[in-house]
Amino acid sequence: MASLKRLLLGSPIRTARLAHERLTKKTALAVFSSDALSSTAYATEEILLVLAAAFVAQKYDVTVFSRVIPVSIGIATLLIIVAISYRQTIHAYPSGGGSYIVAKDNLGTMPGLIAAASLLVDYILTVSVSIAAGVAAITSTFVGTRWAWIDEHRVGIGLFFIAFIALANLRGVRESGALFAGPTYAFIVSFIFMIGYGLVRYYLSPHIAAPNDIELKIAEGYHPQPLTWFLLLAAFSNGCAALTGIEAISNGIPAFKQPESDNAAKTLTVMAALLATMFIGTSVMAYLYKIHPHEHETVISQFGRIIFTGYMSWFYYLVQITTAAILVLAANTSFADFPRLSSLLARDRFLPRQFATRGDRLVFSNGIILLAVFSGILVWAFGGETSRLIPLYAVGVFLSFTLSQSGMVVHWWKEGKALQQMRREAVTEKDIAITRNQSGLEDNVTGKLEPLRLIPSTPLTIAEVERLEKSSHWRKSLVINGIGALATCIVLIVFIATKFIHGAWVVVALVPVLVLMFLKIHRHYVEVARQLSTEGLAPLQPFDHEVIVPISGIHRGVIAALQYAKSIAPHHVTAVYVNLDDEQTRRLREKWDQWGSGVNLVIVASPYRSLARPLFNYVDRVRRGSPNVLITIVLPEFVPAKWWQNLLHNQNTLFLKGALLFKKGVVVTNVPYHLEH
Amino acid sequence: MASLKRLLLGSPIRTARLAHERLTKKTALAVFSSDALSSTAYATEEILLVLAAAFVAQKYDVTVFSRVIPVSIGIATLLIIVAISYRQTIHAYPSGGGSYIVAKDNLGTMPGLIAAASLLVDYILTVSVSIAAGVAAITSTFVGTRWAWIDEHRVGIGLFFIAFIALANLRGVRESGALFAGPTYAFIVSFIFMIGYGLVRYYLSPHIAAPNDIELKIAEGYHPQPLTWFLLLAAFSNGCAALTGIEAISNGIPAFKQPESDNAAKTLTVMAALLATMFIGTSVMAYLYKIHPHEHETVISQFGRIIFTGYMSWFYYLVQITTAAILVLAANTSFADFPRLSSLLARDRFLPRQFATRGDRLVFSNGIILLAVFSGILVWAFGGETSRLIPLYAVGVFLSFTLSQSGMVVHWWKEGKALQQMRREAVTEKDIAITRNQSGLEDNVTGKLEPLRLIPSTPLTIAEVERLEKSSHWRKSLVINGIGALATCIVLIVFIATKFIHGAWVVVALVPVLVLMFLKIHRHYVEVARQLSTEGLAPLQPFDHEVIVPISGIHRGVIAALQYAKSIAPHHVTAVYVNLDDEQTRRLREKWDQWGSGVNLVIVASPYRSLARPLFNYVDRVRRGSPNVLITIVLPEFVPAKWWQNLLHNQNTLFLKGALLFKKGVVVTNVPYHLEH
Secondary structure: OHHHHHHHHOOOOOHHHOOOOOEOHHHHHHHHHHHHHHHHHOHHHHHHHHHHHHHHHOOOOHHHHHHHHHHHHHHHHHHHHHHHHHHHHHHHOOOOOOHHHHHHHHHOHHHHHHHHHHHHHHHHHHHHHHHHHHHHHHHHOOOOOOOHHHHHHHHHHHHHHHHHHHHHHHHOOOOOHHHHHHHHHHHHHHHHHHHHHHHHHHHHOOOOOOOOOOOEOOOOOOOOOOOOHHHHHHHHHHHHHHHOOOOHHHHOHHHEOOOHHHHHHHHHHHHHHHHHHHHHHHHHHHHHOOOOOEOOOOHHHHHHHHHOOHHHHHHHHHHHHHHHHHHHHHHHHHHHHHHHHHHHHHHOOOOOHHHHOOOOOOOOHHHHHHHHHHHHHHHHHOOOOHHHHHHHOOHHHHHHHHHHHHHHHHHHHHHHHHHHHHHHHOEOHHHHHHHHHHHOHHHHHHOOOOOHHHOOOOOOEHHHHHHHHHHHOHHHHHHHHHHHHHHHHHHHHHHHHHHHHHHHHHHHHHHHHHHHHHHHHHHHHHHHHHHHOOOOOOOOOOOEEEEEEEEOOOOHHHHHHHHHHHHHOOOOEEEEEEEOOHHHHHHHHHHHHHHOOOOEEEEEEOOOOOOHHHHHHHHHHHHHHOOOEEEEEEEEEEEOOOHHHHHHOOOHHHHHHHHHOOOOOEEEEEEEEEOOO | OHHHHHHHHOOOOOHHHOOOOOEOHHHHHHHHHHHHHHHHHOHHHHHHHHHHHHHHHOOOOHHHHHHHHHHHHHHHHHHHHHHHHHHHHHHHOOOOOOHHHHHHHHHOHHHHHHHHHHHHHHHHHHHHHHHHHHHHHHHHOOOOOOOHHHHHHHHHHHHHHHHHHHHHHHHOOOOOHHHHHHHHHHHHHHHHHHHHHHHHHHHHOOOOOOOOOOOEOOOOOOOOOOOOHHHHHHHHHHHHHHHOOOOHHHHOHHHEOOOHHHHHHHHHHHHHHHHHHHHHHHHHHHHHOOOOOEOOOOHHHHHHHHHOOHHHHHHHHHHHHHHHHHHHHHHHHHHHHHHHHHHHHHHOOOOOHHHHOOOOOOOOHHHHHHHHHHHHHHHHHOOOOHHHHHHHOOHHHHHHHHHHHHHHHHHHHHHHHHHHHHHHHOEOHHHHHHHHHHHOHHHHHHOOOOOHHHOOOOOOEHHHHHHHHHHHOHHHHHHHHHHHHHHHHHHHHHHHHHHHHHOHHHHHHHHHHHHHHHHHHHHHHHHHHHHHOOOOOOOOOOOEEEEEEEEOOOOHHHHHHHHHHHHHOOOOEEEEEEEOOHHHHHHHHHHHHHHOOOOEEEEEEOOOOOOHHHHHHHHHHHHHHOOOEEEEEEEEEEEOOOHHHHHHOOOHHHHHHHHHOOOOOEEEEEEEEEOOO
16 A cells, blocks of 8 residues: 555655745746636637527527627626736735635635635536546547547546546646646647637638537527527626636735736736637637537537648647647646645634645645545536536636625725824824834835735834825725626626526535534634643642453463553452353353462453443443542453454454543553564 | 444344244244255256257257256256255254264365355355345246336345345344245245146146247357257256255254254155155146246246136236245345354354354344345346356355265264274173163163264173164165265266356355365464463563653643653653644743653654654664663543544544554553543
């Protein structure tokens, strides 16, 4: 077992090697944007799938699918609002502003836990959705070939990828530029090239279109229905999957080169611009080439096939491969985020503390394993189909967006209040001229970072307060985050209205359950700490020993245990034998004089052939007889040389040990006797 | 858990209630014959299935199936030979002559173990075959109705029956007349009535025959081939399944009313006669009514349908129900035999001793569970089809028959030798007149039971030896058992020749594996007994204590453990702390002066964040430093109030306990600190 673990995971890594690599903007974009950008691979398709319900109902009216353009523009607008909103968070929380922290800091513990629960759920879904979409990118390339049967093995391939990523993360994948930059930039470049090439080809020969004889696919759970506002909102909800992952940069600010916040904000802007371009571009392509969603092929694969013909057809495969690769990387992002968030929760005592400890390879192994198991179950349960997972997806993300943005609103409001307070308390410059040099305030005032946190103990001058007010822009920031909070909140309501019956109810039901679990765990830890605290502990009373040795006969192991017992309490040892067979008991009595080491032997009856019950009754009798003694039970145990030999012995000692653990006022001592071969 | 067990199995039963019910011949017949008689439900069909291969090859030549008659007569002859042979065993082993005991007593341990292994395998197969055949009797009644789909659920129904029987046996089914007599006699009467009625109907209107348009079934693994001697032998081998269970009475002699052996022998005769009649009758019926084996219906069900028409058709259902019932009872027989044999093996230390202990309900629970699991796996693996299980079946039984009969030959030979020896040593009557009255010999000499075992220490008179010789008939018995051994041995060879490739190889391969396992287990127990023996044990040397307390911080549990450690060895206690975090270690040092109870604190480094490794290294250093001390490791442990709370704590103590168990010269003591709610 241990050597298999070594082979798969490598040797343990020293704690001292826990250090951070600082990323340039270019590599940071690669590291943090795979989740967000990869969603362009399926977001347009998810919109089309809903529109397909109206397409069928309205007698294959092609104009139905043209609605993908306004829906996509709506989503892109939302994307820009959220991105601007998150830029505020990046500046306010330079040490990393995940939704859990922002919501907890500003709104309180409960909103923080709700944000955490919804994020955990969404990290699991990110893995499942990305892997399912990545597998679809691969299987799509085989449509129409004699390898088309590979489509039936989506689940198997998906589980393989999840296992592979989990293993790589258990070994400890660094969020290294080398790993991420290649696939991410290859994807961005080839994808944008595909859109550009597609546009050019369309204007050169606009008659090219997708074949009509495909197996049309409608979103799971939607029956043919006319194109209503509700259906458009449902399409919008599905497409919002494009926004997931946009919060990644705000979690990872400390990984940027200095100045961290500025670099992070710039990277976020670039990422949002790329995402909006690629997403709108994909939707436009789908519209121009009249692509319909297909049962066995992705939308991207369909127009890749149409536009890349002849000597360009190798480019089709390049797009499919880079798409699959970035989707796998996107799943990998969750394998960093999920364990990180669970370790934060565990440190705050809302999850079992095992999630806060790093394994052999310096990674949070338990979180990685849990994520792999749950996302694997989802892939399996939903048959590895992206479109069946989408209704559950993004609900958690938008709930955490809303909480996080609302938290930022409160943050700016508090900052405004604090500045007003400072202005009231401000003094003239010369009053504090001396104190100044000691407090090292000058540096903090010039910097824009976290003015509130650096409020000095000495009052500021009026001029300084004015400079602080100017740098914090709290009013403008409050409005921006307010708009962000409002927009995401509305979208969340739209989600619940349109996706609830299709699967969002699972998430809605799960979040409160998780929060209750967090609270129950927290209560337990607090209670344990209170009970174990040395606070108010009186000096312990001296106590008398009383030693009981349960024996199963006379053998070397028993004799060793008796000797040990006598060394602890020479005159307070009793051997107890449970009579299961009169004949054996008689023989034991005979041998006792010679081998009993002078210890008092008590034989107890056992009408039901149980070992533990009569023994426990005896222990209880002794305790009732002299309540002030501490009872030590010395268990003789022989240890076989090989593990399988344990199967050949009654595990009475093991069983007794387990049962005695729950008896109060009893100390259990094991005296092992080691057997050879 | 415990309460579920109570609900299913009932309350524990006192050991004192372990007593035997004595059976009259009539109830004994019911108890012991279900296994043997029930095989008439499928034995004829298994012959026909093989003949069907020739039937197809020879262009549906109906005369092929007429060979069922000579084959059945051959099997019945073998049955009579084996029955006569077993009557000898019954007289020679009045306390129960199972093959294991007879072979071990007379041929040695290895043959005994081979017999035991083959019997264990066959008990498992008896359950699988009987249940599969019982399910077939049920599903056959639905053929041609709208419930015909039930046939697809054979496996499920079979597993349900096995679970039910296992549960009933875990509760402790008495081999009571009340339970067995009803179904067994109902089966015998209705079956014999069916045969009689069938004969009468045939002679009244011989034109009735089975329909020809059925789905003909050929035995699994047989392709169409001409009717050769080899195929006839294969049919014979398959039909020999009829003989399984005939040894049951010889295992259960002590359950008979006195005189046990006579009653048992008479019952065996009646059983063999019934079995021969019913089996030949079934084959004759199948021949007369031209029954062909059917894919979805048993042979019995087919002619039941043909002969019971009109107002007699309810009788068809009666036969099917009683057939299913006796097959379930037959499986139940193995649930008594398998655990009994494994407990014998366990008592002789060839199987883990857990098989020799009776559970709460006075039954050998482990054997019952093992049998249920293995037979369930077989039913599942072979799709619940009797005919696919048959090639594996009866091989073990005939191997044990052969060994047991050969053992009896040796037994009689030894008896003959001993009598010759006695005759040489015989004296005249008056020489021992005085001794006689004290030894109580008279009674033994007049009885026929076990003359050899009762050889008195005082020599016999010539007249007495002659009476013994006359009563033992050792020459005649030797010849009878010799014929039995020879016949079963030949059949065994035929089995292996005809069934080997069809599945018998599994049994042939399994038996030596099991025997090797028995021997390995035996060697282990002998070795343990030797190592633990008090023989040659020198008085133990006095030793010094050295106590190590691994701590994870300072809390009430740790303080209690330190106090306990000091009470064992006031001046030899060391607390060991593994440094995983410098800051925490610093805080511990600060608190140590106040709460350390004056104990020496050692802090060890752990570059790989492991707890156990640095601790073990420290223990090893201490041991090397002073090899004559006994190291006691006192583990502080806090015990949560509820079991699920254990999930919230690192199981470090548990893990350390497990790992320390394998360290020699180390005693582990647990000082629990019990938490409330």
